[in-house]
Every structure is written in structure tokens, then in C-alpha cells.
Amino acid sequence: MSEEKKLTPEEANKYMEEQMLFVPRMFKVANQINPEAGKTFADFYNSLWKDGALSRKVKELIFMACAVAYCSPRCIVHAYPAAKAGATVEETFEAAAIGMIAAGFVPGGPGIPYAFEYAAKCVEIVEKTHKGEPWEYLPKPKWDHGVY
Known part of the structure; x- marks a missing residue:
């Protein structure tokens, strides 16, 4: 029996x-x-996000737009894989704008002015990704143990 x-x-x-x-x-x-656990999660993630009837880029932009609609500071990170999958700044802006408008219609949602900040951050992430510049979507946690 091999290990x-x-x-x-x-x-x-x-x-x-x-x-x-x-x-x-x-x-x-x-x-x-x-x-x-990371490998298993990556396999699960890829089973949903891989190219299918919709491209990975479109799926990442959809998820990013949802993050903007709900003002989710952690989920806007999906702007990064969207850019890696080929999303342009213009596509990112349009998807983020849809999320921003949705924020005004989500029951109990945050509202358009608050979602605007998240939409702008998504565009910034994609711009910096395309330029090869470092970016951050959240402040580093105070419990950073050097793995970030």
C-alpha cells in the first residue's frame, strides 16, 4: 500500500x-x-466558473455585480479573476453599474450611492490588474500572520 x-x-x-x-x-x-481543502474548493469553484454556456469572464462579472449590489467588500475581489479572464475596464464598469443600480432595488439593499463606491473599486482593481500594479480590496486584517 503506497502512501x-x-x-x-x-x-x-x-x-x-x-x-x-x-x-x-x-x-x-x-x-x-x-x-x-483548498484543492477541493478550487475544483468545486472551477466546476461552476469554467467556460460553459457563459464564459468564465461573464460569470466573474455577474458575481462581481452581485457583490456591488450588496456592497460586499470581500466579494468584489471577483473583479480580479474577471480581469484575468479578459474583462476590460469598460466591461467591468458596465457590469458594476448594473450592480450599482440593483442596489437601489434590492429589498433592504444599501442603495445606489453606497454601491457606487464598490463599483468604482471594481474598476480600480481591473485597471491596476491590467497595468500589473498591486491592488487591495480590503485593509489587511489585524491578525495578519504573514501569509497575506
Whole structure:
């Protein structure tokens, strides 16, 4: 009976980058403890986000627009894989604008003026991604243990 090779945290991060086009912040930590969970999550994610009837780019833009509509500071990170999948600044703006308008119609939603800030941040993330510049969508957590 042969022993299966254990995945390292670095290998899990690389696998996630390949499958998902990014490594979620929570998995930069979780992969340190359980890299197999990161690999499994990446496989699940890719089963939904891979090109199908809709392209990965469109799916990422849809999710990003939902994040704008609900003013979700963590979910706007989907602007990054959208850019990696080929989304332009113009496409990002249009998708984010739809999310911004939706924020005014979501029952109990945040409203358009608040969602505007999230839409603008999505455009900034894509602009910086295309230029190869560093970007941040959230302040680093106070419990940063050097894995971010």
C-alpha cells in the first residue's frame, strides 16, 4: 500500500491560482493548515466558473455585480479573476453599474450611492490588474500572520 503525497500549502495556492485565477484571502490562511481543502474548493469553484454556456469572464462579472449590489467588500475581489479572464475596464464598469443600480432595488439593499463606491473599486482593481500594479480590496486584517 503506497502512501499518497501530501499537498504543500504552496502547491495548494498554485493550484487555486490555476483553477480559479486567484487565491481567496481565507485560503491563504486555510491552505497553511489544510491544503487539501483548498484543492477541493478550487475544483468545486472551477466546476461552476469554467467556460460553459457563459464564459468564465461573464460569470466573474455577474458575481462581481452581485457583490456591488450588496456592497460586499470581500466579494468584489471577483473583479480580479474577471480581469484575468479578459474583462476590460469598460466591461467591468458596465457590469458594476448594473450592480450599482440593483442596489437601489434590492429589498433592504444599501442603495445606489453606497454601491457606487464598490463599483468604482471594481474598476480600480481591473485597471491596476491590467497595468500589473498591486491592488487591495480590503485593509489587511489585524491578525495578519504573514501569509497575506
